Amino acid sequence: MARRPSAERRRQLTEAAIRAMARDGVARTTTRSIAAEADVSLSVFHYCFDSKQALIESVITALTDQSVTVVKKALQPRATLEETVAAGFQAYWDHVRAHPDEHMLTYELTQYALRQPGFEHLARRQYELYGEAYADLIGQLARSMDLRLRVPVSVLARYLAAMTDGLTLNYLVLGDAAAWKDILDTVTAHIAGLVQDDDSRTV
Structure with a gap:
């Protein structure tokens, strides 16, 4: 070989x-x-x-990087902030629908790590990675569109991580892809409101 x-x-x-x-x-x-x-x-x-722990950490990092890469490519400034945010969410959602088994695996990895003695730190690291990834995406968007955030980056990053985590699990359990358009539109409008300043901005 x-x-x-x-x-x-x-x-x-x-x-x-x-x-x-x-x-x-x-x-x-x-x-x-x-x-x-x-x-x-x-x-x-x-x-x-050198251990299964090291492998699982590599798997968690790879799965997170895949999702982040998809969103980063889509998160280019558009005519309005809401359209830009919507493009990022849509790219992520398309990835969830195309690779449900991989996204289901992320939840299984969390539960496995929490229940396996000595692996608990991997679950924590998994969710720290989510927060770090969102913080990077927020920073990219803020710089490219000259935005002022209404909440600290760390708070918004953890909020986005928790929100997308819950939405993804709901979709994996309930399915019905058609029903999620209105939900994503609502989430997009809410997030855009959190990162817009008082005047509506355009690029």
Whole structure:
């Protein structure tokens, strides 16, 4: 088997772990099954990750980065702030609908980490990543559109993380994609109100 840089191997194993965990569940996914999914030897896995904790943290980071990348690409200044925010939400929502198993996996990872002794910090890190990701997105939007926020960035970031977390779980449980347009429109208008100053801004 051709040798690859360790960073590439880690990425390969992380992607394999996401596929295996989304299909089989976190608890039933073993290091051996991940190595088989990635088509590498078990020794390669242990060379790249010194523990299952390290692997799960890599999976959490990769899943978060995927969602953030999708939103960042869509979050370009448009005619109004509300249209800009709506584009970001729509991009995220399209990703949820296209990859429900991956988003379901994020909730399973949280529960697994909270219930597994020694893994609790991974659940905390998962939600810290969500907050950091939203803070970066808010900063990007504020700079590109010269916005003044009505609440601190840290507060708005955690609020957005909690709100999208709840909306995503509701969709995964209830389905009915058509019903979510009005909900997203309501959320978009609310968020735009939190980051607009007193005068409506345009680009």
